[in-house]
Each structure stands twice: as structure tokens, then as C-alpha cells.
Amino acid sequence: xxxxxxxxxxxxxxxxxxxxxxxxxxxxxxxxxxxxxxxxxxxxxxxxxxxxxxxxxxxxxxxxxxxxxxxxxxxxxxxxxxxxxxxxxxxxxxxxxxxxxxxxxxxxxxxxxxxxxxxxxxxxxxxxxxxxxxxxxxxxxxxxxxxxxxxxxxxxxxxxxxxxxxxxxxxxxxxxxxxxxxxxxxxxxxxxxxxxxxxxxxxxxxxxxxxxxxxxxxxxxxxxxxxxxxxxxxxxxxxxxxxxxxxxxxxxxxxxxxxxxxxxxxxxxxxxxxxxxxxxxxxxxxxxxxxxxxxxxxxxxxxxxxxxxxxxxxxxxxxxxxxxxxxxxxxxxxxxxxxxxxxxxxxxxxxxxxxxxxxxxxxxxxxxxx
Numbered sequence: 001x002x003x004x005x006x007x008x009x010x011x012x013x014x015x016x017x018x019x020x021x022x023x024x025x026x027x028x029x030x031x032x033x034x035x036x037x038x039x040x041x042x043x044x045x046x047x048x049x050x051x052x053x054x055x056x057x058x059x060x061x062x063x064x065x066x067x068x069x070x071x072x073x074x075x076x077x078x079x080x081x082x083x084x085x086x087x088x089x090x091x092x093x094x095x096x097x098x099x100x101x102x103x104x105x106x107x108x109x110x111x112x113x114x115x116x117x118x119x120x121x122x123x124x125x126x127x128x129x130x131x132x133x134x135x136x137x138x139x140x141x142x143x144x145x146x147x148x149x150x151x152x153x154x155x156x157x158x159x160x161x162x163x164x165x166x167x168x169x170x171x172x173x174x175x176x177x178x179x180x181x182x183x184x185x186x187x188x189x190x191x192x193x194x195x196x197x198x199x200x201x202x203x204x205x206x207x208x209x210x211x212x213x214x215x216x217x218x219x220x221x222x223x224x225x226x227x228x229x230x231x232x233x234x235x236x237x238x239x240x241x242x243x244x245x246x247x248x249x250x251x252x253x254x255x256x257x258x259x260x261x262x263x264x265x266x267x268x269x270x271x272x273x274x275x276x277x278x279x280x281x282x283x284x285x286x287x288x289x290x291x292x293x294x295x296x297x298x299x300x301x302x303x304x305x306x307x308x309x310x311x312x313x314x315x316x317x318x319x320x321x322x323x324x325x326x327x328x329x330x331x332x333x334x335x336x337x338x339x340x341x342x343x344x345x346x347x348x349x350x351x352x353x354x355x356x357x358x359x360x361x362x363x364x365x366x367x368x369x370x
Contacts, residue, residue, distance in 0.1 A: 001279070001334045002038040002286030004078075004255070005316060008087060008304075010293040015109070015302040017048045017091075019062025022069045028293055028321050029073035035316075035323060035331055038286060039076040041153065042066060043083030043091075049135040050093040060142040071148035078151040080192065081139050082132070085157045087291060087304035087311065088220035089114065093135075095128060096120055106161070107307055114303050123164035123172070133175050144183040152180055153215050156192030159203055160218075166206050173207045190255070194218030195242040199358050201249050208250040213285060216243055217257035220308065223362075233271035235261040239287070240279035241369045245362070247283060248344050249351065259290035259314060273333055280334060283343030287334075294319045 007028065009020035020042065032040060048059040063079075070077040083091060090108040097110055100118040107114045122128040136154075143149055154176045159169060177189055191211040195218045197204045208214060219239055239256040247254045256279075279287065294315040295305055305312040316327050346368035354361045 001276075001284070001337055002255075003036075003289065003331060003334055004039045004041065004286060005032065005037055005289040005292035006080075006086065006257075007040045007042055007292050008295070010295045010299070010315075010319060010321075013295060013299040013302050014043070014045070014086065014091070014304060015112070015299075017045045017059075019048075019059055020066050022062075022065045024321070025066050026069035026073050028317060029070050029075040029077075031317060031321050031323065032292065033073055033075045035328065036335065037075075037316075037331075039078055039150065040070070040292065041078045041080055041288060043086050044079050044081035044139055045091055046082035046084070046093045046096075046132075046135060047091060049082075049138065050095070056138065060138065063139070064142055064146070067143060067146045067148045071146070075148070076150045077148045078153060078188075078190075079139070079143065079149065080153040080156050081136060083156055084161070084192075085194075085217070088308055089304045090161060092119075095131070096122055107303070109303055114307060119161045121162050123162070123168040129172060129175075132172070133179065136176055137179050140179050140183050149187065151188035151190060151212075153190045153192040154180070156215075157194050157217065158192075160194050160196060163200075164203075166203050169203045170207050173210060177210055188212045190215045192217070193246075195223060195238075198242055198245045198249065199223075199362055201246075201355065201358060204246065204250055208252050211252060213253035213255065214246055214250060215255045215257070215288065216246055217288075217290070219257055219260045232261040233275040236272065236275035236279055237370060240275070240282055240284065241366055243279075243284045244282045244344060244346075244369070245365070248347055249354070253285040255286045255288055256284060257290050258287045273330070276330070276334060277337050280337035281343070289316055291315045293317045293321060 008014055011021040011024045012018045029040060049056050067077055090106055098118045098120050102116050102118045105116050108117050155173055180189060189211055190213045191208055192215045193204055195216060219235060236258055239258050243254045243256040292315055294313055296319055299305060300312045317323055346365060
């Protein structure tokens with residue numbers, strides 16, 4: 001199984017919406033390559049593209065420098081563009097948010113702090129759709145042809161906040177994909193979604209045909225009725241289950257986000273390794289560890305680390321960018337784990353039957369899966 005990781009800069013963090021420190025990125029990339037990680041995912045923060053032209057150019061220059069350092073380290077880099085959610089927080093541009101409070105919603109970083117606000121329905125506003133397309137075009141123009149850049153994750157969990165209709169989602173996906181394909185017809189394009197999409201799969205079934213694969217996240221929150229908090233093995237099984245359903249529903253390669261729950265319990269023990277073996281056996285393309293590096297101490301009071309208890313110590317690498325004690329053994333286990341001998345064996349119905357009542361079948365098939 002292929003293991004990759006999300007890279008939040010351990011020196012600059014995410015709160016300042018800056019590109020990663022290039023020297024620290026190169027060091028982390030070299031360590032990642034020596035461990036055998038498949039690739040690193042770099043977030044492109046949309047709010048950083050919404051300011052002055054001078055600030056935008058400086059940000060894009062910084063992202064190109066990050067790609068340069070990745071190339072020097074010999075590691076494959078993917079861009080998440082725009083990066084809508086990362087490490088359990090929504091990171092929107094200001095025009096994507098309303099001033100209306102939403103206490104039951106997800107944490108949103110805006111104007112220097114975390115709030116709980118409602119999303120603006122940008123899907124129905126042609127001017128904002130065009131604004132997002134133009135922002136992506138600038139990122140593509142700045143990075144096109146870079147030797148370290150091998151893939152993109154696009155519309156990263158945009159379908160959740162707020163949820164669009166099928167036609168609006170398809171239009172935006174095609175527009176985003178066209179911006180990249182025009183510059184590089186061979187680079188990989190993945191659709192970024194949350195686990196909720198298998199409960200309402202009409203959109204991903206419709207637009208995934210134009211993607212090379214899916215990346216599924218959102219496991220900072222448990223699906224209804226699941227008890228995964230504090231149980232790393234159960235969290236891994238959740239990711240394996242949702243990824244398997246998405247693979248079955250879309251017939252596309254699927255990568256899943258993993259790592260949540262390690263804030264509270266180290267990644268050790270037989271149950272944890274058995275869960276990973278099950279994930280590998282279900283034919284998923286790979287796993288993206290949700291946070292490569294522990295941040296420096298000065299960042300631990302900032303979001304996202306201040307929002308989720310224990311997040312600051314759940315990286316694969318410590319704050320000196322050395323692998324944690326359990327990481328090398330775990331990666332070796334994953335390389336040796338079996339592949340798709342049991343893929344989909346828990347599914348006992350047709351796609352048409354599933355689509356008639358996804359929520360009921362989602363709960364029922366989970367019992368089959370475990």
C-alpha cells in the first residue's frame with residue numbers, strides 16, 4: 001500500500017497563510033523519501049490568493065520555491081488547490097463566508113482567528129465561481145511543468161460547504177480540470193471529498209468520471225453512530241470502509257486520509273496493525289497521513305493545533321524532523337501487506353439498491369465490513 005502525507009509547515013504553521021519554509025520542506029522531504037513515502041501534499045491557501053497582487057505574487061513565488069526544494073529532495077509533490085479544509089478546519093477566502101454564526105458547524109479560520117460561521121452559497125454566484133477559476137489559473141500558470149509536481153487534488157471538500165446541485169458541481173469540476181489539463185494533459189487530477197459523499201453519492205458518481213481518482217477525508221468527525229474517538233484502529237477501519245464504498249460507487253482509485261485518533265493514543269498495538277492490514281486488503285490505492293510533522297513549540301497555541309487536543313504530537317516526524325519510534329516498523333508492515341484479495345466482499349447488493357437508501361445501507365454494510 002502506498003503511504004503519503006499532508007505537509008503543514010512546522011516552522012510557519014498555517015495561521016499566517018504563508019507558503020512553507022523552503023529549507024525545512026526540503027529536510028522533511030528528504031526524510032520522507034528515505035522512509036519510502038509515496039508523495040507529499042502541499043496546501044494552496046485560497047485566502048492567500050485573495051489579497052493584493054503583490055501579496056499574491058509573493059505567495060506563488062514561495063510555492064514555487066517549495067516545489068524547487070521538493071525536486072532537489074527527489075520527492076513527488078501534489079498540490080491541494082484550493083485547499084478548502086485541512087487538519088479539521090475550514091480555511092476559506094473571505095468572500096466564501098457569511099457573517100452568520102453557526103455554533104453547530106465546523107471551525108472556520110477567518111481574519112486571524114477560528115470562528116463558527118455559515119458558508120456563502122458561492123455555487124449560485126457566477127462572479128464568485130469565476131473568481132475561483134481565475135485564482136486556480138494563476139496557481140497553474142505559476143507551477144506548470146515543474147518537475148516535482150505530479151498531481152493535484154481539486155475541489156477539496158467543496159461539496160460539503162455548502163452542498164451544490166449536481167450541475168453546479170459538474171460545471172466547477174470541469175472548469176477546474178480544464179485549467180490544469182490545458183497546461184499539462186498528463187498530470188494526475190484527483191477529486192477531494194469527505195466521507196459524507198458516500199451517504200449522498202449522486203454528485204461523486206456523476207463527476208468522478210472526469211477524475212483520475214478520489215481522495216477522501218473528513219475523519220476528524222465520526223459518521224453517525226460510530227464510536228471511533230480514542231481508538232486508532234477503529235478510525236483506520238472507518239477510512240477503509242468509506243474508501244471501499246467510494247471505490248465501488250465510482251470505479252476510481254481511492255486514497256483515504258488517516259491518522260485521526262492518534263492525538264490520544266500512540267500508533268501501536270496489534271489492533272492498530274490489524275486495522276491497517278484490512279485497509280490494505282480492500283484494494284485502495286493508498287493512505288494520506290493527515291500531518292507529516294509535529295510543529296515547533298511556538299505554534300502549538302495556534303490553529304489548527306490549538307483546536308484539536310494532541311494534534312501537535314501526531315505527525316510521523318517529530319519537531320526535529322526525525323521519524324517517530326513506531327513509524328519505520330509500521331511503514332514496513334504496510335509495504336508487505338496484502339492487496340485486493342477481499343476488495344468489496346462485504347457488499348451484498350447492487351449499486352441501484354444502495355442508491356435507493358444510502359444511509360440505511362451505509363450503516364448495515366458497516367456491520368458486514370467489520
